[in-house]
Amino acid sequence: MSSPKILSVDDSRMIHTLINKGFAPYDVQMFFASNGAEGLEAAAKEKPDVILLDVTMPVMDGVECLGKLKADPALKDIPVIMLTAEAGKENVLKIAKMGVRDYIVKPFTEANVIDRVSRLVTLKPKSAAAAPAPAAAAPAAKKARIATDAIKILVVDEHPAIAESIAKAVSKRGWKVVPCAGPAEAQPHIASTVSSEETPDVILVSLAFPGKGALKFYQSVRMNPTLKGIPMVGLSVKTAIFDQNEAKETGYIAIFTKPLELGELPDRIARAMDLDITPIFYSSEGDCQVVSIPQDLSETGSIDLTRQSRKKVADFVNAGFSKLIIDLTGVTKFEIPLIRAVASIIHECNGLDIKWRIVGDDADNLPNLPTVISTNLKVAALKELPNPFTNTAPLDIYPTRAAAAAAF
Template sequence: MAVKILTVDDSKTIRMIVAKAFRPYECEVLEASNGVEGLAVASKEKPNVIILDVTMPVMDGPEMLAKLKSNPDLRSIPVVMLTAEAGKENVLRIAKMGVRDYLVKPFKEELIVERVGRIVELKPRGDSAQKHRRIDEEIKVLVVDDKPAIIDHIKKGLSDLPWHIEGVGQINQAFDYAQQNVVDVILISLSLPSDAGFVLYQKFKGTVKTRNTPILGMCVKIANEEQTRAQQLGFTGIVTKPIDIVDLRSKIVRALNLDTSFLYFEHRDTSLVVKIPVEMSQAVIREIESCLQQETTKAVDAGLDKVILDLTKVTVVDINLVELGLAIRQVSQDLSLKFAVLGSAEIQTQCRNFQETKDWKLAESFEKAMEILK
């Protein structure tokens, strides 16, 4: 259920700023221009939070707050007060009114989000039913490492994707950047001086805007203590140095639940073709396996009756590839789909060297594979 936020202010501009600030979150922003309207909306809608201006016509903020506190049905609603006066006496006066928090006008959007986020949980809009983004869509990655070579390696390694990689060396820079920009995933070096990487992680998790952002830690493979500490704190995952770009990409894909199925699965004629790329790795195998059940089920629903494992880009058949092929064949059999393997004469020979693949139907061309599966 969406969080209900009631903004009560005689300034339409302020109400617009508040509505815009919460647009990225699962919120319903209700509006009123004075205390009388505010009480009416609060009684009807029972908001989770009220953002209340001090100075308004008809009924001002303090009077509305007093009436809220005297109403048994409304007294527990948290109130964030807005005031144009920053003096100590005014702040103390507001604090005595029983408000949860306050802000001095003018204020930045992220500040009102931060204040409200301390009171209620703000979830990014569409978290529950959002359509998965594809790996070939723009993804914004923030890399925090004091070694420029690491940042350059990541930028170069991911340059074939339309991803924006922002690299910074200082944690204050990183925090400010994440507050001022939308960031999809964050990579933090765990070897920054004075535990700065862990400090930054906790700052990100304590801030509404980045609370739900996946964060991956980066450290050398033998840094067991750093890895254990990161896992205990709740890092989304660990990327070990030297960084394997394929492994990094795969971990970002999993962290953001990106759709990679189109890279490996294709409907052609009456067949589902499973395309194995040139660079085969455990990360690629995991991506294919994670999509396999869904894609074969979709193939059946679409009226396809064959599965063809395409090894035309492969140069070596190893046990990992054989095990993947066996898994694809098993799923195909479970769904009554015919199965064949497409590959060069050399690849076919390599396949036959494995006892498990002796009965695979092999073909050098797609047309030949279709023919033997009739």
């Protein structure tokens, strides 16, 4: 027997995300449409077992869509659950007379939807039996690392100043640097006898050691089973192209060229380690989420924050949050990394119906953010970024997070 088909017709991505998350544990097929016209097309094509139909939508609203469904002999028997923001008796009677099977008043929870749908179709949990049983118990998955963890960096470089500059650059993250002047000195830190608490989380190695020292050191590290997955990064002058290519072929995950860009370094290390950097920027205050974007946001940090914020903002919706405060306190200049991050986060919020407010202390320039972003989206570094603003009217800027929260 095939799994039930559920069609969600709503113009809100937030509602689709909530519904999709709710049914994720069940063996169902989900389909989505953003208005009544698309809903009719999807219903005709997929023949769903249940339709969740919003009342208020553009192009074709839910009432008109319901009428067309009931007028179609091939679709009239599909049970429809209406989603409505109005719980009044007249509204309920109106949709009831049109042949809906049930209705849910917004806002609702995942449990509300699952309960109503389960009255119409059988919902079975996804079976774990379909997956082949492992020959032996698998080890527990390691917790994903985040940028606020206590990261230990082993730096193997013949110049002490390199390790010192790296230590200074990552100190604001609370990361620790262990300096070694060469592969021999670093051997005790990668030995199989070293406890997991003492092993490095990432290793930066100079490619200038004689006798292919960096390549041999790489092999030594990989001989320790506990270090097979540790990221290793080569340090090299820009002109040593042969050494860089050889290191990449050996297995070095990235090459940082000297002189090191210290402002970019913490975020480049985080990228090499595939760390989640969002905990550096995001926090919660009451029923609001907050993202604090600093003036000195690096280019690497901006790109990765933009990419990781897509999931972060969607997670807000899944967790029931619908308000985001964008804190730009201390920002006085609109540079490319900052513009990229702000524009992309606002774009994600708009798409998921998350309300947002901006906090800042530059009352002269921050209100002009729509104009600044719209103008800068023409530059090459930002040309792929969608414009989150439909006009360039000045924004309201709030002096504190409390003031912004009160304005929702």
